[in-house]
Amino acid sequence: MTGLRLVVFDVDGTLVDSQDHIHGAMEHAFAATGHALPSRADILSIVGLSLPEAMARLVPHLPAVAQADLVEAYKGSFGRMRADRLSPMFDGMADLITRLSAEPETLLGVATGKSRRGLTHVLAGHGLQDHFITTQVADDHPSKPHPSMLLAALAETGVPARDAVMIGDTTFDIQMGRMAGYHTIGVSWGYHQATALAEAGAGRVVDTAGALADAIDEIWETV
Template sequence: MKYKFIIFDWDGTLMDSAAKIVNCMQLAAKQCGVAVPSAEEVGGIIGISLRPAIQKLFNTADEVLTDQLFEAYKNTFIEQDRTPSPMFDGADALLSALKADNRTLAVATGKARRGLDRCWNNTGTGVYFSYSRTADDAESKPSPDMILQLLAEAGVAPEEAVMIGDTTFDMQMARDAGVDRIGVSFGVHAQVHLENYAPQTVVHSLGELQAYLLAH
């Protein structure tokens, strides 16, 4: 077993939530009276923690506007938008197989802690994960802080771990933490961009990811 510690991104890697994130960000922009970003533009910031993502997306350092968009997005996400966010096909089978193979699983996500907890409760997948870092716990991706914290807490060497994600932020974070990385092609960033960070492989389904990880 090479990878005894497997770190997953959440949105766009295990959960198909991009459409909901795009819709909520566009609705937040409308509510705050600013130019509505395109789906492609919103996709470009998925994976970053919410506050820096808003500032990057709307090209603003205005803290008041950032706060307004931040609150509008959160309220829309929780209270108004009903866009479904299912787990990707094969997620439960993947996580169950890895746990059965005595792998230790973790999450490194730009979601807030309560957002990740909500996802775990709604999907019943929290039982698979021993460690996690969120936007509330660490510096935003692509800083390696989340991974470095996880490695330290778990007492795992970088060469025993792998990061799995759908964005260049995940790939850069892993690279800068000295950890192997696997890209998934079905999230928000194209495979060609993921490959700029020299991943060990890029997979096209969670079934393919399961086969790869069980062989490594």
């Protein structure tokens, strides 16, 4: 291929392991509002969605006002946990980001269900804030799997979808990527099973950061 190419990453479950923060904040939110806590598996299954959409899927039996109360309680608890301890990056991902960002033809982006404030905290905490040219967050878009985030990334960078890849750990990421016309790679170390990622249409599913690097290179060799 010639010209620029765009690599877009999800954050929670793809770049950073935030499951303890997410589950802990959910525990606090449900305890504070007096509702029964869903299972850990159910909680992790909605990671990646914008928070109101995630809560609506997690507790559809509760009225909208109760869901809104849970959202606010979660935000407060997660913010306090985030201030106390930074979610760790998955093995090899910081090195991969650094390597890709050094390639003149490669532009990096983020598409996440996090808020702008949350994303800034994570990227700055890990010293990665200067590596991403486009950052799409839940504040500005419909929830995944709507393709709005990825279409905005294409518009900001001028890269066509055929030269872009979406990398994520959930079926929401894969569905979003496919709807936007991107290549897609699923990572198995996050919150959805590898089989679910494949069934959602992921072009590839990988188990390590090294395999992810190889999969990205293989895509560029075929376009």
